[in-house]
Amino acid sequence: MATGREIAQLCGVSVATVSRVFNQPETVNEETRDRVLRVAKELDYRPNESARALSTKQSTMIGLVWDTDHRRPGWRHPYLQDLLIGLKSALSAHGYHLLMLATGGDAREVGASLADPVGYVNMTRRHHLGGLVLIDSGSDAEAFEAFAQSGVPCVALDVAVDGPRATYVTSDNEGGAQSATRHLAGLGHSRIATITGPPGNQPAQARVSGYRKALRDAGLQQRDEYVVAGDFYRTSGTVAMQRLLALDEPPTAVFAASDEMAVGALLAARAAGLRVPEDLALVGFDDIEIASVVDPALTTVAQDKPGFGVAAAKAIMAMVTGAGREEPVILPTRLVVRDSCGS
Amino acid sequence: MATGREIAQLCGVSVATVSRVFNQPETVNEETRDRVLRVAKELDYRPNESARALSTKQSTMIGLVWDTDHRRPGWRHPYLQDLLIGLKSALSAHGYHLLMLATGGDAREVGASLADPVGYVNMTRRHHLGGLVLIDSGSDAEAFEAFAQSGVPCVALDVAVDGPRATYVTSDNEGGAQSATRHLAGLGHSRIATITGPPGNQPAQARVSGYRKALRDAGLQQRDEYVVAGDFYRTSGTVAMQRLLALDEPPTAVFAASDEMAVGALLAARAAGLRVPEDLALVGFDDIEIASVVDPALTTVAQDKPGFGVAAAKAIMAMVTGAGREEPVILPTRLVVRDSCGS
DNA sequence: CGTTTCACCGTAAGCGGTTACATCACCGTA
DNA sequence: TACGGTGATGTAACCGCTTACGGTGAAACG
The missing domain is CATH 3.40.50.2300 (Response regulator)
Structure with missing residues (x-):
């Protein structure tokens, strides 16, 4: 690795000039600039990042x-x-x-x-x-x-x-959840539940809120027992789904706040003898790889990853x-x- | 951020000593060492990485x-x-x-x-x-x-x-492929095909070789038309599977060199009206997330990720x-x- | 008691850049 | 001709740390 000093010597200029060529090109004469650039290129010169960072207090x-x-x-x-x-x-x-x-x-x-x-x-x-x-x-x-x-x-x-x-x-977590829920409502479902993410998680909260908004817009009743907490993981989706299925009036549609939980819910539904989508409609969130592979392929809210x-x-x-x-x-x-x- | 110089001044020693405390502690008197360490801790001193890298020509x-x-x-x-x-x-x-x-x-x-x-x-x-x-x-x-x-x-x-x-x-790509293929043979299959990875890829080559070894060990016939090239991607698995199914004597078992291709093959088989595993046995490679989620869950060779x-x-x-x-x-x-x- | 040894520490020269400041030639102007 | 202004470049300090080298005083030695 060539250093600035070497370039300088070869060009018959000072190191300051070499440095200027790269940092404030307009302040150096065109002719010498070209000369420096040519030699620099020849030697494949690259300024040492540690030195530069030390001196400028800025790394890349x-x-x-x-x-x-x-x-x-x-x-x-x-x-x-x-x-x-x-x-x-x-x-x-x-x-x-x-x-x-x-x-x-x-x-x-x-x-x-x-x-x-x-x-x-x-x-x-x-x-x-x-x-x-x-x-x-x-x-x-x-x-x-x-x-x-x-x-x-x-x-x-x-x-x-x-x-x-x-x-x-x-x-746009709220908007995404809203459109997912609206989709469900649009298909005629009135008993729509949601499996949420962990309580402290902001996207999770926004998704619940979107779910609620959509229900309100559709004039549907909001039931507390239809909102059950998960943690974004698959197994929590399974557990939550089991809880939902145990209700007196189980939902016919579920919006899960993550695809993983949707898959978990799918497994629970299947284990309970329910067919998806015939007996239960399911929407997820994220659009991860798995979503397109499970059977049935998961309708979901895609993020711009x-x-x-x-x-x-x-x-x-x-x-x-x-x-x-x-x-x-x-x-x-x-x-x-x-x-x-x-x- | 405190610098070494500050530590030095506060301790009444030179910067060299401060540096030594951190790099060659045994060369400095225990008492002064402790003093330096205490002050350093107090000021939450951490050596500047750029400077250190510049000087030692070694970063972390x-x-x-x-x-x-x-x-x-x-x-x-x-x-x-x-x-x-x-x-x-x-x-x-x-x-x-x-x-x-x-x-x-x-x-x-x-x-x-x-x-x-x-x-x-x-x-x-x-x-x-x-x-x-x-x-x-x-x-x-x-x-x-x-x-x-x-x-x-x-x-x-x-x-x-x-x-x-x-x-x-x-x-151990060869070993993994071998055990996968052996598993298939052990289940009674004699018409075992493989979908390989891209030709230039070394793990892909090793997996083919493992497949071949297992066939040989099992005393099974090796057919060229049972080795069809993919590129590790899903669609290539689908295409390859279609090709295999079009054979006069299609395989009853397939070892795919990646889970993605296995999924692709699964889709092709399903589209052709075949049931997995009843009509077609399938093994993948990698054990990615998807493997446990597809239906049927994929038997596969897991790597230590x-x-x-x-x-x-x-x-x-x-x-x-x-x-x-x-x-x-x-x-x-x-x-x-x-x-x-x-x- | 002079000399050597050794543990400990300070001095200073880097590492390879950046940049404030000084220098200098050259120009136009009064 | 003397002068201030300007553009191009060199000088040197600095960034914060490491380390070779040399100096110091005390202990050990003959």
Whole structure:
């Protein structure tokens, strides 16, 4: 790896000039600029990122806070890969990289976890990160708030945060749930239940609210026993469905707040001898891979998965370059009609 | 963020001593060491990573080469999330972070892609990365070889590479395929076909070879028309299955080299009016989420998904600290018997 | 008691960039 | 001719840390 000094010597200029060629090209004479650029290209010169970061207090990296093995070892993000693809490609358009911050660590590293946002914030300073992208890992809204208040630019996914340099991106959860429920009502169902996500989870709350709105719009009765809590996981869907089926007047249609729970509900229904969609209509949320594969294929509310990453990248880059905060981004959802509701 | 100098002043020592406290504790007097440590803790001191990397030419980061939008926009790694979980947690045990290298980029960044390994290699030098983890993204074995030869420590996933400081980790693909096929033969099937992965792909080749071995061991006839090529994707499984069903003597059992293709085959069989497993036995490979959800649940060969990440992390860390190369790691597979083969 | 040894610590030179400031040639103007 | 302005470049300090080297005082030695 050639250094700036080498370029300088070969060109008969000072290192300052070499640096200027790359950072303030307009301030250097065209002729010498070309000369420097030519030599630089010849030697395949790339400025050393550590040195540059040290000197400018700015690296070309964005930190990713993605807490795994938290309370729930089996936790899986429903569409992490698509999210990363979007994030990565959008960041790379700005020449930025994604640093997956490690939590825990050995003696040298004092641990950083969502329980200790300070650790992460320190890391962003130590590495001169431009900012942080926070992936929702359950219901750590409080921790996210601490990040947002820390002053480092950060964008949270699926958690509404507020702070001097913080914003968030999320789906139109309410709208999506509403259209799902409306779809069910439109098919003639009047006994429509919902299986919700965990209580503290914001998207979960929004989806319940969308469900309620749709019922109201359709002039349908809202029954408390038709709203049963799950945790986004499959088995909770099964349990919830069993509970619903045990009611005196079981629902004929169910909106599950996640595809995983919808699948769980499907299994429960099947075990109870019910046919889907004939005896029970089912809608999910997320449109993960599984949705199109189960039998019957799941009608569901699709989220713009790579769009999440792209929006996050845009927001964080905007905060890195400009000052101040960005507006929250609400991504549209789309109802994907398959076979689990009949026609 | 406190700096070393501040600590030094508060303790009445020089910055050198502060540095020594953290890097060669045994060379500094116990009393002053404690004093420094106490003040450092008080100020929540963490050495600046950029400065340290600049000075030592070693960062605490490992690069991740994960090429997406290559030739196949729809490409998805079957278990990226689990892999990352394993990788991240194992790296964090050493205090290392994972840097997702961006490909492409703006004018400032000359692009790096698998087509241009030099770009990545340059990045690892610029960022003083400890090494590179290469995720297989189809069939770029040649490109991987270039990485391996570059001299930077790197471990490839699912591609056998060789180089001065390179190694790889992969599953026991042959063994897995063999046990899957043996399972089919054990159930009494004699007309066993296979749907393979893309020709250039090493795991795909190993799986075919395992399939062949099992047939031979079982004393079964090998027919060329029973080996039809897919590309690991679902639709290719459907197409392949259709081809198999069109044969004069269609197989009664199929080993698909990926779960996705197995699902595709399942759809084709169902469309042709065949029942699975009664009319057709089916085994997949990977044990992705979908496998347990399709109806009938898919019998498949499970890979140790987080183990991949952990093994990769161990290998790369071993090469970072020690010199020289590491032995390749072959992870065991496990046949998961579900419902798609009957009993 | 002079000299060696050794544990401990400070000095200072990097690492490879960025950038405030100084320098200098050259121009137009009074 | 003297002068201020301007564009192009060099000088050197600095970012925060590591580390080779040298210095110091006390203990050990002859």
